Amino acid sequence: MAETHQAHQHSYIANNNKDAYLKRLRRIEGQARGLQRMVEEEQYCIDILTQISAMTKALEAVALGLLDEHLAHCVVDAVKAGGEEKQIKLKEASDAIARLVRS
Amino acid sequence: MAETHQAHQHSYIANNNKDAYLKRLRRIEGQARGLQRMVEEEQYCIDILTQISAMTKALEAVALGLLDEHLAHCVVDAVKAGGEEKQIKLKEASDAIARLVRS
Amino acid sequence: MAETHQAHQHSYIANNNKDAYLKRLRRIEGQARGLQRMVEEEQYCIDILTQISAMTKALEAVALGLLDEHLAHCVVDAVKAGGEEKQIKLKEASDAIARLVRS
Amino acid sequence: MAETHQAHQHSYIANNNKDAYLKRLRRIEGQARGLQRMVEEEQYCIDILTQISAMTKALEAVALGLLDEHLAHCVVDAVKAGGEEKQIKLKEASDAIARLVRS
Numbered sequence: 001m002a003e004t005h006q007a008h009q010h011s012y013i014a015n016n017n018k019d020a021y022l023k024r025l026r027r028i029e030g031q032a033r034g035l036q037r038m039v040e041e042e043q044y045c046i047d048i049l050t051q052i053s054a055m056t057k058a059l060e061a062v063a064l065g066l067l068d069e070h071l072a073h074c075v076v077d078a079v080k081a082g083g084e085e086k087q088i089k090l091k092e093a094s095d096a097i098a099r100l101v102r103s
Numbered sequence: 104m105a106e107t108h109q110a111h112q113h114s115y116i117a118n119n120n121k122d123a124y125l126k127r128l129r130r131i132e133g134q135a136r137g138l139q140r141m142v143e144e145e146q147y148c149i150d151i152l153t154q155i156s157a158m159t160k161a162l163e164a165v166a167l168g169l170l171d172e173h174l175a176h177c178v179v180d181a182v183k184a185g186g187e188e189k190q191i192k193l194k195e196a197s198d199a200i201a202r203l204v205r206s
Numbered sequence: 207m208a209e210t211h212q213a214h215q216h217s218y219i220a221n222n223n224k225d226a227y228l229k230r231l232r233r234i235e236g237q238a239r240g241l242q243r244m245v246e247e248e249q250y251c252i253d254i255l256t257q258i259s260a261m262t263k264a265l266e267a268v269a270l271g272l273l274d275e276h277l278a279h280c281v282v283d284a285v286k287a288g289g290e291e292k293q294i295k296l297k298e299a300s301d302a303i304a305r306l307v308r309s
Numbered sequence: 310m311a312e313t314h315q316a317h318q319h320s321y322i323a324n325n326n327k328d329a330y331l332k333r334l335r336r337i338e339g340q341a342r343g344l345q346r347m348v349e350e351e352q353y354c355i356d357i358l359t360q361i362s363a364m365t366k367a368l369e370a371v372a373l374g375l376l377d378e379h380l381a382h383c384v385v386d387a388v389k390a391g392g393e394e395k396q397i398k399l400k401e402a403s404d405a406i407a408r409l410v411r412s
Contacts, residue, residue: 032132238338
């Protein structure tokens with residue numbers, strides 16, 4: 001039972017990266033607050049747009065990191081398990097990649 | 104003096120959209136906190152990636168809104184002023200658009 | 207009549223950049239043929255994807271170049287003309303920017 | 310020997326999708342020629358930009374299709390093979406995904 005759970009543990013936890021992701025997401029939350037302050041203080045549009053581009057890139061980097069670990073762990077495990085599990089996990093990963101490429 | 108300031112007021116303020124932008128940015132900040140909770144609770148990678156795509160789209164929509172108003176007000180005013188001011192504002196807008204397209 | 211036409215000439219022509227754009231687009235057409243050769247010769251997927259990313263970047267650069275000139279000429283002229291023409295051209299430019307950012 | 314080659318066959322060939330990809334790439338080449346004609350005939354910037362967005366989306370769809378098959382075949386085979394081959398293929402796929410997301 002414990003092993004089954006182990007097998008399904010998410011890769012960002014298995015790899016002890018949970019804290020690193022939380023830290024990056026807190027920084028992104030800080031950027032979202034910074035944007036509100038810029039609007040509140042009526043700062044220049046172009047400077048706000050520059051901050052939005054930086055924040056988008058930070059989010060993209062988190063997404064690519066999570067996706068890498070997902071492929072290297074959850075998808076790899078599903079491939080080894082084979083059958084329907086393999087098909088489901090590959091389809092899920094493809095759909096997530098398509099959403100990232102299009103967003 | 105007051106008129107000079109008036110002339111330089113940013114479009115998102117001139118149009119009484121400040122509150123609307125603040126509201127959208129607060130929601131984006133909430134999404135950033137939601138992502139931290141998902142990692143904290145060890146939720147599934149693919150669900151986290153879906154939320155990141157949604158947040159990226161929300162940020163993109165704010166950026167496109169600010170850019171529209173910037174073109175329709177600051178850039179239009181600079182075009183009317185002409186000369187160096189016009190060149191600077193057009194270059195700034197082009198650079199901001201390129202950053203958005205590439206981010 | 208001739209002057210009306212002159213006034214509506216597109217910026218990439220007015221600036222003698224027509225040949226430069228044609229040259230860049232011919233190179234992009236060459237990249238599209240190169241991709242077919244890669245598939246024909248059964249080359250490695252990852253190498254094909256690398257070429258697609260390069261081609262997408264080349265297309266993006268052409269789009270940003272055309273957009274810059276469009277803003278600096280057609281949109282500037284429409285702003286000077288004012289009225290409905292100004293509104294239409296600004297809306298058109300915003301929509302084109304949104305399509306680029308989302309594609 | 311023949312079997313070794315078989316094992317390394319690329320997924321878009323193994324799946325008899327070679328013709329479908331060639332057809333899509335020929336259409337993309339046609340779009341590149343169409344863009345040249347639009348510039349040659351001095352058509353309106355915004356219409357050219359609309360065509361570029363359509364072409365970018367078509368390229369993106371080809372890339373996502375190839376990537377899906379690459380994951381479902383080459384990467385799956387490498388995972389089964391294990392060891393260094395697995396690591397190399399996962400790293401290659403991650404890098405290709407990052408280039409697509411950023412382009």
